[in-house]
Amino acid sequence: xxxxxxxxxxxxxxxxxxxxxxxxxxxxxxxxxxxxxxxxxxxxxxxxxxxxxxxxxxxxxxxxxxxxxxxxxxxxxxxxxxxxxxxxxxxxxxxxxxxxxxxxxxxxxxxxxxxxxxxxxxxxxxxxxxxxxxxxxxxxxxxxxxxxxxxxxxxxxxxxxxxxxxxxxxxxxxxxxxxxxxxxxxxxxxxxxxxxx
Amino acid sequence: xxxxxxxxxxxxxxxxxxxxxxxxxxxxxxxxxxxxxxxxxxxxxxxxxxxxxxxxxxxxxxxxxxxxxxxxxxxxxxxxxxxxxxxxxxxxxxxxxxxxxxxxxxxxxxxxxxxxxxxxxxxxxxxxxxxxxxxxxxxxxxxxxxxxxxxxxxxxxxxxxxxxxxxxxxxxxxxxxxxxxxxxxxxxxxxxxxxxxxxxxxxxxxxxxxxxxxxxxxxxxxxxxxxxxxxxxxxxxxxxxxxxxxxxxxxxxxxxxxxxxxxxxxxxxxxxxxxxxxxxxxxxxxxxxxxxxxxxxxxxxxxxxxxxxxxxxxxxxxxxxxxxxxxxxxxxxxxxxxxxxxxxxxxxxxxxxxxxxxxxxxxxxxxxxxxxxxxxxxxxxxxxxxxxxxxxxxxxxxxxxxxxxxxxxxxxxxxxxxxxxxxxxxxxxxxxxxxxxxxxxxxxxxxxxxxxxxxxxxxxxxxxxxxxxxxxxxxxxxxxxxxxxxxxxxxxxxxxxxxxxxxxxxxxxxxxxxxxxxxxxxxxxxxxxxxxxxxxxxxxxxxxxxxxxxxxxxxxxxxxxxx
Numbered sequence: 001x002x003x004x005x006x007x008x009x010x011x012x013x014x015x016x017x018x019x020x021x022x023x024x025x026x027x028x029x030x031x032x033x034x035x036x037x038x039x040x041x042x043x044x045x046x047x048x049x050x051x052x053x054x055x056x057x058x059x060x061x062x063x064x065x066x067x068x069x070x071x072x073x074x075x076x077x078x079x080x081x082x083x084x085x086x087x088x089x090x091x092x093x094x095x096x097x098x099x100x101x102x103x104x105x106x107x108x109x110x111x112x113x114x115x116x117x118x119x120x121x122x123x124x125x126x127x128x129x130x131x132x133x134x135x136x137x138x139x140x141x142x143x144x145x146x147x148x149x150x151x152x153x154x155x156x157x158x159x160x161x162x163x164x165x166x167x168x169x170x171x172x173x174x175x176x177x178x179x180x181x182x183x184x185x186x187x188x189x190x191x192x193x194x195x196x197x
Numbered sequence: 198x199x200x201x202x203x204x205x206x207x208x209x210x211x212x213x214x215x216x217x218x219x220x221x222x223x224x225x226x227x228x229x230x231x232x233x234x235x236x237x238x239x240x241x242x243x244x245x246x247x248x249x250x251x252x253x254x255x256x257x258x259x260x261x262x263x264x265x266x267x268x269x270x271x272x273x274x275x276x277x278x279x280x281x282x283x284x285x286x287x288x289x290x291x292x293x294x295x296x297x298x299x300x301x302x303x304x305x306x307x308x309x310x311x312x313x314x315x316x317x318x319x320x321x322x323x324x325x326x327x328x329x330x331x332x333x334x335x336x337x338x339x340x341x342x343x344x345x346x347x348x349x350x351x352x353x354x355x356x357x358x359x360x361x362x363x364x365x366x367x368x369x370x371x372x373x374x375x376x377x378x379x380x381x382x383x384x385x386x387x388x389x390x391x392x393x394x395x396x397x398x399x400x401x402x403x404x405x406x407x408x409x410x411x412x413x414x415x416x417x418x419x420x421x422x423x424x425x426x427x428x429x430x431x432x433x434x435x436x437x438x439x440x441x442x443x444x445x446x447x448x449x450x451x452x453x454x455x456x457x458x459x460x461x462x463x464x465x466x467x468x469x470x471x472x473x474x475x476x477x478x479x480x481x482x483x484x485x486x487x488x489x490x491x492x493x494x495x496x497x498x499x500x501x502x503x504x505x506x507x508x509x510x511x512x513x514x515x516x517x518x519x520x521x522x523x524x525x526x527x528x529x530x531x532x533x534x535x536x537x538x539x540x541x542x543x544x545x546x547x548x549x550x551x552x553x554x555x556x557x558x559x560x561x562x563x564x565x566x567x568x569x570x571x572x573x574x575x576x577x578x579x580x581x582x583x584x585x586x587x588x589x590x591x592x593x594x595x596x597x598x599x600x601x602x603x604x605x606x607x608x609x610x611x612x613x614x615x616x617x618x619x620x621x622x623x624x625x626x627x628x629x630x631x632x633x634x635x636x637x638x639x640x641x642x643x644x645x646x647x648x649x650x651x652x653x654x655x656x657x658x659x660x661x662x663x664x665x666x667x668x669x670x671x672x673x674x675x676x677x678x679x680x681x682x683x684x685x686x687x688x689x690x691x692x693x694x695x696x697x698x699x700x701x702x703x704x705x706x707x708x709x710x711x712x713x714x715x716x717x718x719x720x721x722x723x724x725x726x727x728x729x730x731x732x733x734x735x736x737x738x739x740x741x742x743x744x745x746x747x748x749x750x751x752x753x754x755x756x757x758x759x760x
Binding site: 011012020021024025028033034035036037038039046047048057058059060061062063064065066067077078080081083084085086087088101102103104106108109110111112113116117120124125 | 209210211213319343372375376377378379451452453455456459535536537538540553554555556557558559561562563564565566567568569570571573574612613614
């Protein structure tokens with residue numbers, strides 16, 4: 001396969017690590033080379049979290065300026081913040097549900113109005129998929145399944161050399177049984193966002 | 198059974214670098230492990246702590262600091278049991294006293310010291326390059342570039358350690374420890390029964406009084422000479438490609454260089470010398486490589502460790518090869534690298550043209566709010582800070598008070614709206630620097646330290662403060678766990694998982710009183726009114742006082758109650 005660099009960005013607590021684990025497991029089972037770089041520690045305390053995932057014949061588990069093939073944003077401001085790592089052809093998949101930083105709640109910074117930037121995002125990049133990730137996750141049964149909504153959306157683009165079943169099987173291995181039903185629904189909801197377009 | 202130990206040889210797992218180190222250590226027959234947690238090393242200790250319940254004959258402990266952990270591992274290795282200790286880069290500063298002389302006396306069974314460095318300071322107060330500790334102490338060092346290499350090198354490190362009867366440093370960085378990649382595991386001999394070693398006395402070996410130390414230093418230097426020959430021929434030091442240009446590289450940057458060679462189509466033009474056994478530096482190998490190249494670029498994160506070694510080799514052998522790297526400005530001496538940066542440096546070094554991909558114009562992106570890490574909503578530290586702040590405000594002392602702080606989640610108290618962290622050096626520095634400020638100024642000093650940090654490095658400066666009659670208030674923020682690094686145990690904790698219920702408990706208030714502090718109070722920071730009443734007299738007076746704010750970390754409480 002061709003190499004694919006996938007950058008996932010969001011906020012501590014949104015489940016990005018599990019998102020990457022599942023994606024990695026899918027690749028492992030499909031025999032596709034995979035490497036990724038995770039953020040642990042201090043940054044997880046409500047800070048920006050990102051995972052760099054590379055598939056195929058590429059060794060560096062970090063994505064540089066302009067090099068992302070896919071940008072998966074769990075939060076709209078974080079998607080905007082990561083755009084320097086994208087290029088014209090980068091496929092952008094992003095939730096539009098904001099997570100307000102504590103610093104904004106404390107009145108020390110402002111959260112931007114997203115209507116215009118999100119419109120510009122669609123104009124600027126070739127392929128942009130936006131969806132209300134938290135809403136879809138809640139409809140599926142739990143807001144915590146946002147990560148699996150995002151995974152479904154990534155799967156639905158058909159950009160990766162994996163079948164839908166491959167993703168579902170990996171979810172079944174890695175997600176705790178009591179959250180399974182909600183997560184399978186969440187995956188379908190995300191899949192429909194991109195596969196239907 | 199945990200999947201990491203259930204996997205049979207040749208099975209492929211998707212492992213974090215740190216998980217791969219644990220697997221490699223077990224494949225190497227690890228018997229005794231000890232550590233104090235610290236990012237990016239923490240998962241190693243967490244896993245060993247957990248796995249020992251499934252593996253009879255494996256002992257692991259969280260010691261109170263890195264020096265203690267290294268001493269536990271050293272004695273085990275002296276008694277013939279393979280041992281490991283792991284720590285973040287600055288942890289090795291704490292253990293350095295042990296390290297420097299341990300190199301003289303050495304070990305019997307293999308001992309691995311994992312130092313996980315943190316270029317770019319993702320979770321650290323500095324980005325020191327611990328490869329210099331290998332050079333400083335005179336110990337062999339291996340530097341993995343990937344999780345797979347981390348597994349193999351850890352297992353091999355025990356053999357290497359036993360060959361020279363010296364501990365071996367395994368040096369990772371955040372991007373190796375926290376990389377996740379496919380690892381093909383090796384054979385794991387079953388752990389079946391408790392294994393004890395035996396310590397054979399030998400005064401001329403294990404007790405470095407001056408007469409012994411003088412001899413052992415020479416023994417160490419001789420071993421280093423032998424180890425250099427081994428490094429020259431080591432399979433961990435490999436060459437690829439051909440051409441009149443060369444790249445010398447180690448650590449995670451190996452991946453960036455190999456990708457750059459592919460993507461810039463340089464396999465016919467550039468040779469790569471990939472180094473994994475980096476101390477003693479393979480001088481013979483480097484010399485051969487330099488001889489064959491007109492120009493060599495050295496690619497390594499942080500300090501010019503290999504670059505300086507290459508220059509020394511060139512000088513010794515009268516080689517005229519141009520050596521590029523940090524001194525030439527091709528790569529910086531700070532922060533971790535990224536692949537694009539390495540690609541650009543390679544292209545520039547060899548006069549090639551390379552246009553990095555550019556993002557489209559992004560001038561339309563509005564100003565984005567920063568998202569600094571913060572204390573969790575409901576965190577007891579927030580309440581403690583608020584209690585102390587309000588009382589100092591009421592006393593009219595707030596603006597002039599100096600707040601030395603320490604290492605833990607509560608360091609985040611530096612941010613608004615709390616802003617009660619003024620000075621920090623290292624683990625335990627809240628207590629020692631409070632003493633210094635109380636001597637040097639007339640300002641009020643209120644310092645903050647966590648429970649785990651207090652046991653790590655707070656006891657001895659508090660004893661010193663009592664004896665030297667220093668005047669400050671120390672607030673011990675006892676959240677009953679080592680929260681920042683993933684909820685490792687603390688000797689004082691009451692709230693504990695079932696498997697730790699039979700451990701003795703060391704009461705912090707009793708310790709503080711036993712050290713001779715007479716003004717001591719324990720508060721529940723969530724009961725604000727009571728807490729303020731209790732701390733007011735201590736903050737209103739000038740003598741040394743200790744306030745223990747006790748309330749469990751909310752994440753830890755949720756985790757323990759789930760079990």
